[in-house]
Amino acid sequence: MKKENRIRAAVIVLLVLIFSTPTILFSQTEERVIPENAKSMSNPLKDSMQFLPEAKTIYKSKCTPCHGKKGKGDGPSAYTCDPKPADHSSDFVQNRTDGELFWLISNGHTQTPMVSFKKTVNANERWKLILYIRSLAAKKS
Numbered sequence: 001m002k003k004e005n006r007i008r009a010a011v012i013v014l015l016v017l018i019f020s021t022p023t024i025l026f027s028q029t030e031e032r033v034i035p036e037n038a039k040s041m042s043n044p045l046k047d048s049m050q051f052l053p054e055a056k057t058i059y060k061s062k063c064t065p066c067h068g069k070k071g072k073g074d075g076p077s078a079y080t081c082d083p084k085p086a087d088h089s090s091d092f093v094q095n096r097t098d099g100e101l102f103w104l105i106s107n108g109h110t111q112t113p114m115v116s117f118k119k120t121v122n123a124n125e126r127w128k129l130i131l132y133i134r135s136l137a138a139k140k141s
Protein backbone atom coordinates (compact mmCIF):
# COMPACT_ATOMS: atom_id res chain seq x y z
CA MET A 1 0.00 0.00 0.00
CA LYS A 2 2.74 2.43 0.97
CA LYS A 3 4.73 1.67 -2.16
CA GLU A 4 1.63 2.23 -4.26
CA ASN A 5 1.18 5.65 -2.72
CA ARG A 6 4.75 6.54 -3.46
CA ILE A 7 4.33 5.51 -7.08
CA ARG A 8 1.13 7.52 -7.29
CA ALA A 9 2.90 10.56 -5.86
CA ALA A 10 5.75 10.12 -8.33
CA VAL A 11 3.29 9.90 -11.22
CA ILE A 12 1.54 13.07 -10.06
CA VAL A 13 4.83 14.95 -9.77
CA LEU A 14 5.79 13.77 -13.24
CA LEU A 15 2.46 14.81 -14.71
CA VAL A 16 2.68 18.24 -13.09
CA LEU A 17 6.17 18.70 -14.49
CA ILE A 18 5.13 17.61 -17.97
CA PHE A 19 2.12 19.89 -18.04
CA SER A 20 3.77 22.92 -16.50
CA THR A 21 6.88 22.88 -18.70
CA PRO A 22 5.22 24.44 -21.77
CA THR A 23 3.70 27.12 -19.52
CA ILE A 24 7.08 27.99 -18.04
CA LEU A 25 8.78 28.07 -21.44
CA PHE A 26 5.94 30.00 -23.00
CA SER A 27 5.72 32.65 -20.31
CA GLN A 28 9.42 33.44 -20.59
CA THR A 29 9.35 34.12 -24.31
CA GLU A 30 5.88 35.62 -24.23
CA GLU A 31 5.40 38.83 -26.18
CA ARG A 32 4.01 41.68 -24.15
CA VAL A 33 0.31 41.65 -24.78
CA ILE A 34 -0.83 45.23 -24.50
CA PRO A 35 -4.63 45.48 -24.59
CA GLU A 36 -5.98 47.38 -27.62
CA ASN A 37 -7.87 49.93 -25.50
CA ALA A 38 -4.67 50.70 -23.56
CA LYS A 39 -2.71 51.42 -26.76
CA SER A 40 -4.99 54.24 -27.83
CA MET A 41 -4.91 56.13 -24.51
CA SER A 42 -3.45 59.59 -24.97
CA ASN A 43 -1.40 61.61 -22.53
CA PRO A 44 -3.71 63.98 -20.63
CA LEU A 45 -0.72 66.28 -20.00
CA LYS A 46 0.12 68.39 -22.98
CA ASP A 47 2.49 71.15 -22.01
CA SER A 48 5.59 69.02 -21.69
CA MET A 49 8.02 71.86 -20.91
CA GLN A 50 6.11 72.68 -17.75
CA PHE A 51 6.37 69.13 -16.41
CA LEU A 52 9.86 68.18 -17.54
CA PRO A 53 11.82 69.32 -14.46
CA GLU A 54 9.60 67.32 -12.11
CA ALA A 55 9.53 64.36 -14.51
CA LYS A 56 13.31 64.38 -14.63
CA THR A 57 13.51 64.17 -10.84
CA ILE A 58 11.16 61.17 -10.74
CA TYR A 59 13.01 59.51 -13.62
CA LYS A 60 16.34 60.06 -11.92
CA SER A 61 15.26 58.36 -8.71
CA LYS A 62 13.15 55.51 -10.13
CA CYS A 63 14.36 54.76 -13.65
CA THR A 64 17.97 55.94 -14.05
CA PRO A 65 19.44 53.06 -11.99
CA CYS A 66 18.60 50.72 -14.87
CA HIS A 67 17.75 52.89 -17.87
CA GLY A 68 20.59 55.39 -17.38
CA LYS A 69 20.67 59.18 -17.21
CA LYS A 70 19.79 59.63 -20.88
CA GLY A 71 17.59 56.54 -21.05
CA LYS A 72 20.11 54.56 -23.09
CA GLY A 73 19.65 51.47 -20.93
CA ASP A 74 23.09 51.90 -19.38
CA GLY A 75 22.37 52.77 -15.75
CA PRO A 76 24.58 51.53 -12.88
CA SER A 77 22.29 48.52 -12.24
CA ALA A 78 21.84 47.65 -15.93
CA TYR A 79 24.51 44.96 -15.74
CA THR A 80 22.33 42.99 -13.30
CA CYS A 81 19.43 42.97 -15.76
CA ASP A 82 18.54 40.13 -18.08
CA PRO A 83 17.16 41.12 -20.54
CA LYS A 84 18.91 44.49 -20.72
CA PRO A 85 16.89 47.62 -19.91
CA ALA A 86 15.20 49.17 -22.93
CA ASP A 87 16.87 52.16 -24.62
CA HIS A 88 14.28 54.93 -24.19
CA SER A 89 15.93 57.06 -26.88
CA SER A 90 15.62 54.29 -29.50
CA ASP A 91 13.09 54.18 -32.33
CA PHE A 92 11.83 50.92 -30.85
CA VAL A 93 10.60 52.70 -27.73
CA GLN A 94 9.81 56.05 -29.36
CA ASN A 95 7.59 54.35 -31.95
CA ARG A 96 5.33 53.10 -29.20
CA THR A 97 2.16 55.09 -28.51
CA ASP A 98 1.82 57.03 -25.25
CA GLY A 99 -0.81 54.49 -24.26
CA GLU A 100 1.58 51.59 -24.80
CA LEU A 101 4.30 53.27 -22.70
CA PHE A 102 1.77 54.03 -19.98
CA TRP A 103 0.66 50.41 -19.93
CA LEU A 104 4.25 49.12 -19.88
CA ILE A 105 5.26 51.38 -17.00
CA SER A 106 2.08 50.58 -15.10
CA ASN A 107 2.23 46.82 -15.54
CA GLY A 108 5.91 46.15 -16.05
CA HIS A 109 7.01 43.03 -17.84
CA THR A 110 6.73 39.80 -15.89
CA GLN A 111 9.84 37.63 -15.85
CA THR A 112 12.07 40.68 -16.37
CA PRO A 113 13.55 43.24 -13.94
CA MET A 114 11.04 45.79 -15.29
CA VAL A 115 8.52 45.79 -12.47
CA SER A 116 5.08 47.38 -12.27
CA PHE A 117 5.16 51.02 -11.13
CA LYS A 118 1.41 51.19 -10.58
CA LYS A 119 1.77 51.33 -6.78
CA THR A 120 4.96 53.37 -6.46
CA VAL A 121 4.41 56.08 -9.11
CA ASN A 122 0.92 57.59 -9.39
CA ALA A 123 -0.84 57.85 -12.76
CA ASN A 124 -0.19 61.58 -13.12
CA GLU A 125 3.53 61.03 -12.50
CA ARG A 126 3.60 58.12 -14.97
CA TRP A 127 2.24 60.44 -17.67
CA LYS A 128 4.95 62.96 -16.75
CA LEU A 129 7.56 60.21 -17.13
CA ILE A 130 6.27 59.58 -20.64
CA LEU A 131 6.77 63.27 -21.50
CA TYR A 132 10.30 62.86 -20.21
CA ILE A 133 10.89 59.68 -22.25
CA ARG A 134 9.74 61.61 -25.36
CA SER A 135 12.34 64.26 -24.58
CA LEU A 136 15.04 61.56 -24.67
CA ALA A 137 14.39 60.64 -28.31
CA ALA A 138 17.68 60.30 -30.18
CA LYS A 139 18.27 63.50 -32.12
CA LYS A 140 18.22 62.89 -35.84
CA SER A 141 20.69 64.92 -37.86
Ligand code: HEC
Pocket residue numbers: 059062063064065066067077081082083084085086092093096101104105109112113114115117121129
Ligand atom coordinates in the same frame (compact mmCIF):
# COMPACT_ATOMS: atom_id res chain seq x y z
C1 HEC B 1 15.52 47.25 -12.11
C2 HEC B 1 15.75 47.85 -13.40
C3 HEC B 1 14.71 48.74 -14.00
C4 HEC B 1 14.14 49.87 -13.46
C5 HEC B 1 14.41 50.49 -12.11
C6 HEC B 1 13.24 50.38 -14.46
N1 HEC B 1 13.25 49.59 -15.58
FE1 HEC B 1 12.18 49.85 -17.27
N2 HEC B 1 12.93 48.16 -18.05
C7 HEC B 1 13.88 47.37 -17.44
C8 HEC B 1 14.16 46.24 -18.29
C9 HEC B 1 15.17 45.13 -18.00
C10 HEC B 1 13.35 46.38 -19.43
C11 HEC B 1 13.28 45.46 -20.63
C12 HEC B 1 12.22 44.43 -20.43
C13 HEC B 1 12.05 43.58 -21.67
O1 HEC B 1 12.84 43.63 -22.60
O2 HEC B 1 11.08 42.87 -21.70
C14 HEC B 1 12.58 47.60 -19.24
C15 HEC B 1 11.65 48.07 -20.13
C16 HEC B 1 10.97 49.25 -20.00
C17 HEC B 1 9.99 49.75 -20.93
C18 HEC B 1 9.48 49.03 -22.16
C19 HEC B 1 10.21 49.43 -23.39
C20 HEC B 1 9.57 48.82 -24.60
O3 HEC B 1 9.26 49.59 -25.50
O4 HEC B 1 9.35 47.62 -24.63
C21 HEC B 1 9.59 50.98 -20.49
C22 HEC B 1 8.60 51.93 -21.15
C23 HEC B 1 10.31 51.23 -19.26
N3 HEC B 1 11.12 50.16 -18.98
C24 HEC B 1 10.16 52.37 -18.50
C25 HEC B 1 10.68 52.51 -17.21
C26 HEC B 1 10.43 53.65 -16.36
C27 HEC B 1 9.62 54.88 -16.77
C28 HEC B 1 11.06 53.40 -15.19
C29 HEC B 1 11.06 54.27 -13.94
C30 HEC B 1 9.76 54.56 -13.37
C31 HEC B 1 11.73 52.12 -15.31
N4 HEC B 1 11.47 51.60 -16.55
C32 HEC B 1 12.49 51.54 -14.30
C33 HEC B 1 14.48 47.58 -16.23
C34 HEC B 1 14.14 48.58 -15.33
